[in-house]
Amino acid sequence: MNLLKSLLILIALSCIPNFCVSQPKEPSSRKQRINQLVENDSIIEATSLLHADISRFKANNQPLSLAYTYQTLGSVFSHIESYNTASNYYVEAYHLFDSLNKPKEVDNILTQLSRNYVDGKDYSKFDSIIPIAIQHSTKLGSINVFYSLESKIRKNYFIRDYARTLEEADKALKYLEDFEFSSENKIEKVRLDASYKYYRGVALVNLKQFREGYQVLFKIDPNNFRTYGKENVFPLSQVSTLNYYKFRYFNERTKHLDSANTYLLIADSLKYLAIQDFQHRISKNGDLIYKIITTEKQLQLTNTKRRQQKVLSNAFLLSTIILSLLLTGLIIFFYYFYTNRKRINIINLKLKESNKKLKIIDKERLEFFSILSHELRTPIYGIGGLATLIKQEQSPEKRRSYLNALISSSNYISVLIDNVLQISKVKFENKQLHSKPTNVLQLVKRISSSLKVSANQKGLELYTNVEKTKWDELLLIDGVVLSQILINLSYNAIRYTSKGFVSINLTEQRRTNTHVNILFEIKDSGIGIQSKHRDIIFNAFENKTFLEKNSTGSGLGLYIVKTLLKSYNSEINFVSKPNEGSTFYFDIDFEIAQVASKTNQSSIIQLQSIPTKILVVDDNSINLMVTQKNVEKISGFGSDTASNGREAICLVKEKDYDLVLMDINMPDMDGYEATKHIRLFNPNIPILALTALNSAEIHTKALACGMNHVITKPYDFEEFKSILLSYSHVYQD
Template sequence: MLEDTARAKENYLKALEYAKSSKNDTLLWYAYNNLGNIYSSNKNTVSKGFDFYKKAIEIASRNPDQSQVLVPVVNIAWTLLENGMFERAFPYLEQASQIFTEDEGGEAKSNLYTLYGMYYSGKEDYGKAKDYFLKGISLAEKNSFIVEASFAYEEYAKMLKNSGNADEAYIALTKHQEYREQLFAREKNLQREAVYELFETEEYKKNLEAARREQLYKDEVLEKTQQISAIMVVSLVVMFFFLILLFRNNGIRKKLISQLKEKNIELKSAKDEAERLSTLKTRFFSTVSHELRTPLYGVVGLTSLLLEENQNKEQEEDLKSLKFSADYLLALINDVLQMNKMESNLVHLENNTFNIHELFQGIIKTFETTRNNRMVNIELNVDPGIPYLVGDSMRLSQIMMNLLGNAVKFTEKGKVWIKAETVNCKDGRCRIYFEVGDTGIGIPKNKQEEIFEEFSQLKIQNLNYQGTGLGLPIVKKLLQLFDSEIQLESVEGEGSVFSFEINFEQGAENESIRHLGGASPETLPQLLKKILIVDDNRINQVVTQRILKKKDFECLVASSGEEALEILKVQTVDVVLMDVNMPGMNGMETTMKIREFNPDVPVIALTAVEVGEMKEEILKAGMNDIINKPYNIPQFFDTIFKNLLEPVA
């Protein structure tokens, strides 16, 4: 009763030895059952507790009066329910119900109802659970069973919380607390009585000792005894108050520990929920990205083709505006998706060999239209001594595109420049200094930290600059992946300079890149005779065909994976452009089927999903390369020709 399990176990084991000696079934049953209680209270020794309960049941079963069997059976069910093993507990509850008679005490019946409530609550049958809990509570309250009522209300509150009835759960928990306080008061009175009895016993002993010494030492001993008695009285009083204080503090400590456990459970639940929501958010952004990029592919592709073919000068500006708006929307989607991936720790650097001169030339070409519209001169200054580098060229491009985009956007007239210089190159590693500067509006000193925060934009009076405010935060987070950080120097009204340094491994010139560099647009149609386009979207088919036919390529079209397989079994093509996401048989499944009978034909994935999300899965399916939608047309052709020029393995 004092919850001193160590000493309880020691004495129950001694009791078991005497019970075995006496061969008294009642004593044996009692010892085994209580040892079961001790061991089952510790999760590490639950199985041993079950063994003792079963021995108690075996001994009690010898008695024609089966009422003794009821106690260990109920205890087993109770332990199983507390450990979440509801299916195992149910047969014991049923067995207890069959043993139970109307003569059994009301406490046992109340507890049995409560245990049935725990079982149905664990099975999420909250209707039946509530009925049993209310029966147990009614019986306990009717007969003033404080312990049983406290237990029933506690488990009833847990069930109400799990079923979503927070208000009723609070009321039930309040009732549980009221009965706990009554139990506490009752236990406190018992402890007080125990202390008083101990005090009276000690006094009695001291009086006997005093009497004996009085006979021996007479008056002298009597005087000393009185002094000692006085000291003992004071000590006992102090000890009594100390015990009361200790008991009170122990109660408070237990209550705080209980509250801490509940808070820890709530914290874990909140953490799990936050992780679940974060996963859902990532999936949502990925799905939305794909669904937006697919129609954008049609808009950007058709607009680019109309711009090239259009002879009406009056419509040219409208088409340029349309393409600019589509490109802006695509950049916005990419920024939001990129920020979401970085917040979810889904962005990782990949290593590939690249030529920084070609990389930066491509970046500048991307801003050609914007530069002409804003009368901005873009200068490129790349150290000719920079060798081929090994690193994540795509993430480096994202950083430079964001910085260059900001520089062009905030420079109405003037100059923007990109610089790349070798800091040092030794032991196969090169440290490169990068700089993007402009002569634009500049950034006030008090805003230079704020602009790297998400969704933060520099607001200039009388000027309106579009954007999400994600560009520079993305740059900052990407540079952290490179173990680098952005530096900013800016004077308001004079311009800004962003700079950083990155360490790369030194790489060798890639053979396929060198051969591709030797191919010209005029020679490319001779390299390719026939392309199979596999895409379920009609607009995507039209756009891709028209892009390829401008280079005089012969195009075959399949609207599904099954149709593509039929074509490839009877016709020879030089390359397959395969949409990844198609109804029925998707692109990866189709590619695996193709590889069963044609291991050599290059298969290039077309996808509107962020490349990094599916790259490993796409390549594992047997595809040779990936083209992201909407197409960057030069990169589109480069990817096709690179795969044609690579020797077949």
Template sequence: MANETINDSLLAYKKRSSDFLAQYKIKESLDYAIKIIDLAYQIDSDTYKTIGHYLMASNYEIVKDFKNVEIHYKESLKYSKQANDSIRILRSLNGLGNVYSEGYKNIDKGLYYYNQSLQIAEKINVESEKLAPILNIGWTYIDEEEFDIAYPYLKRAEKLAKDSGDIVAICDVKYLLGRYYVGKNEMQKANKLFNEVIEDVEEKEILSVLTDTYKAKSDAFKKQDNIDSAYYNINKYLYYKDKLFDEEKLKRIEIANASFSLDKFQRELEVTTKEKEYLAKIAKSNKLITIISIGLMLMLAGIFFFYRGYRSKKKLSKVLEEKNEQLIQAKIEAEKLTSIKSQFISTVSHELRTPLYGVVGITTLLLEDNEIQAKHKKLLNSLKFSGDYLLDLINKVLKISKIESNAEKLTKTPTNLLQLSQNLLYSFEYQAKNRNNELILEVQKELPEVLNVDSLKLSEVLINLIGNSAKFTENGKIWLRVKILSIDKDQITIRYEVEDNGVGIPEDKKEFVFEKFSQVGREFNKSEGTGLGLSIVKNLLEMMNSEIHLDSKEGRGTKFYFDLTLEVIDERGENELNLENSGINQKFRRILVAEDNKINQIVTKNLLNLIGYECTIVENGFNALQMVQKEDFDLILMDLNMPYLNGIEATKRIREFDQTTPIIALTASELSEVKEECLEIGMNDIINKPLNKNDLRDIIAKNLLP
């Protein structure tokens, strides 16, 4: 092979090795580095020997095999000196600094090599080559908590990094300056720099930078005794560390294969060298034998590499099969655990809702009594507030569980958004008056009257957002806005905004307010809530192909906003929204109540009396069946969980001889879990316990026959 052709190959191999190194494809990069070294020895090029060994060292450094890193950086240093190549000398010295500082924890020797590298960079005055040693010296002093010594190096590195435009170098400098400010107890400056780093690299998933930065943030918050933020950031650190660890394992497999290939290559090289010497002697006496021998060698080499490739592919295929089997098994286990968790939460929520029905129901009934003393009414209001709070917590935990188990589905219906928004804001009037807040609705007049949307989920999102503003605002204003971003005949994109001028959210709390059970802190509000509302908002909006955005300044208020793209319904569809007529004549009606719980019986009976109905109560499904066979009832309220004969079985038997009497299911379970079965067996509707007077009145009016 002519030297010119070899040089062309060396340039190509160098580019490929460098490209694979940038992609963390260690084995491929090493293969080409080995080829560079082989060809460099053939033409005795010190320049390419140092390039080959430098690339070998760089690959080993990624997987932190510092023994091999040291060997190849020293080889690179030796040949770069022979080639009198200053830039490669200083890079090799910098690499050896990494070996001793990071790998062997020999700080003095590490700093020695870094300073040797920096001296050469200063001597040849190449700015771009000064960055690495300066940054590494600063990093070493930061690790040693010598902050004052580190600072001048970091400021020099900051300018050099900006001039270079290298995103990793820029972020490394910011990360180290953040650690410097933590050491100096200037936490606001530190947090700002850490956040800038995360914003720059999180999308690109530069894992090494992310793990370093989140760990530093966690340590900083821990130093301030801010446990919530420290906990959040250590979780993010562990998440990216796990991803990095998985990546590292793959790299180690690659490096093991590459090491094996290198050993084989060296043995094959020795054999080939001996064969060439032997063939050269034979060639003098018989040229034909030489040609045949070379042909045989090429054929055998082809067979050998084909066989080795086959074995590697076979081994890789087996590894992939095993990994795939493990993933399938892990998926099955995860689904099983999710199912068990959902079932547990559902069961517990049912058991909690049932006694709460008694607490909330009896309290409501007592509050309806106008003769009750004022001091007792105050206590009852407190009791009802506590009961409602517990019920809200149970419902939110159940909602989170349903979303996580993918049991929550979108159900779009024609909806008047103006009316929906008015009703939602109106429902907060009492709470607003108590805290001296003004509620303001702003809706553009161009908003179409009817849009296709899951109104229940949208309502839940807005209730949580308005409730959040109401909780953290006093003597202020709360705005609910509906803005049109774009509109055509069939589709509209709107933006919902919920804004307040309350206490606002501190900078260090913003990043985790949407996490489950996260709270802003008692120093800002004494009644924090469950910390689930905003997590539910985030998850529901993701289901609706949207996302929640936050804009807040501490002491100046908070604005949440999200965008929805919705189908515009023809105005003729408006009539479909009001087909149901709840204005049924209030004449004497007989209602049968099947309920086994004594307290629930009292509550339901009194609620029915308050809204103008008489009722007969039975304790189980069997008695309900007997009563319907003997007497006529206008409607049946059927509890689902009863002894002897449950509500499902009782309804099935009633429908064998009575197809007309409306039956409404009463349940403390999540409606979506039982609604389909209830409707399939012939029930007309379903309502959750604890009951409230208005919901009970509406569902009865809806289902009573004229």
């Protein structure tokens, strides 16, 4: 019995000092002062200082210091076992650290909060936060991961889920074995190892795996629990429980009653000490919590009074500012009232001037549309009359003459409509060129032949002069743009020349390996232009004023020429003498096209002998007839027709066509949709859009839906033929 008493005294003396608070030290800072107050159980003083710090940090906008203060308050309330209050402060600290991007501090808070939830038996909140805490610590490689794992093991132990306790303890021990601890944390590794093995042994015994469980428990050195000595009576409980299981081992397994009684006595004695300490802390903590709550209420009342005083002070300051602003506003108002009256008078004068200009512009536009109406009606009337005369006339020569006149009127209407459409485009000056290999001599010949009828009708000589070193050379040219430039300039020359000549001259100025520069000149012996009108000659709507009674055109041709030449980075200029004539000239750098090899040329010649079958799709019967006839003019070409997109799809499926000419605007199913359907089952057949629409948007949309090329109506037959031959060759080859 004396031996037993001595043993108990030794245990108490060896364990209890490690569970008590440390001796007070001389503080070196406010933080050390607060820590010392907590260790000495001066909780009220510590919380008062911390609440004062909170007020100061909030007022000075110091979120980091405020977060540390919340964390300290959480630790204080956890120390006195007020777990709900501690959790609230931990959560506040967590939000601040997270917003300030402080990962290490967030890691510490999550670990403390997890342990606090376990100690407070708030297991639902613990289950929600513990995966986040473990993940965060693992990512940082922090030792806190082992404290979170220990909290997880304790939670399962407290709810008597011994299977999960065993599973988590095994995982923790494996992770602990692989983790590299720093030298200062080696002692903590020993404590964690003892703690994990303790819970593992207890779990094994309760799962009736007695042999392995008791082996684990008997290997644990109780002294390894001491390094954790600031967890109140918890280590006492561990040592007491450890001795209880040793009692069970000797009592139930080996039937060694003396040893069993010895361990039972030790366990009961330590349990008694733990209960005494727990009851003492409960009594003391209750008083502390009451006093802290009272102190907090006093602080809240003081802060409320301060806020009220601050609100009153701010209200007075705000009213003073408002009165000052009102006074300043009145002064500014009267100042601007007088100054704005002067400005309004000036603006009114400018508006009157602008109104006058707008009226002039409106008058000019009305005049333009009046002229345009006349310009359209005249050739339309002529076309109708000439068609009737051709039908009635029996003489072949007269019918040929009427037919030439009809072609001239048709060409004039086409140019006029093109000009009006071009001038109406908002993005006209950003026109993109669509260049392709072209023989410039052939292009000029086609333009000259279309102009010859108009020139002959006025009794004028039309000359075409081309001075070039390589006649058969192909240049990269946008034929539509260049044709429109030359046709506009030539029609102007014909229109304002009553006798004499009009000539189109091309001169090669310089040449490199890749480019050739050509000078274009359109000369006439017409009415000429006075020097005072040079500034307005290229302006839309204004350029007709200098012509006075000689004007019969729309006034758009030269403006369109100037704008189109910007696409070629070129400028138009002219020389002129009144009543003697004018010369308009410009030069363009053309890129020389790569010439196909003789082998390829010979294969193309051979392919021309292969019959080519084309499907023409158009909802307009006249256009359908004209296109079909033009196709059949080409040697070796035959055609079928379809009047809508659905019919075209069926025919392409049924027959083997070499090429499709597809109108875009059709009812029921337009050309875009028809092309998309055809591409689903025939991705290779060339599909060429044949449309009266001419814009970059149409070209882009056509290529996007699967079309290969866009031919704009009306078109030149030779160019039309060239395009069809090129695509039929590509497909057949």
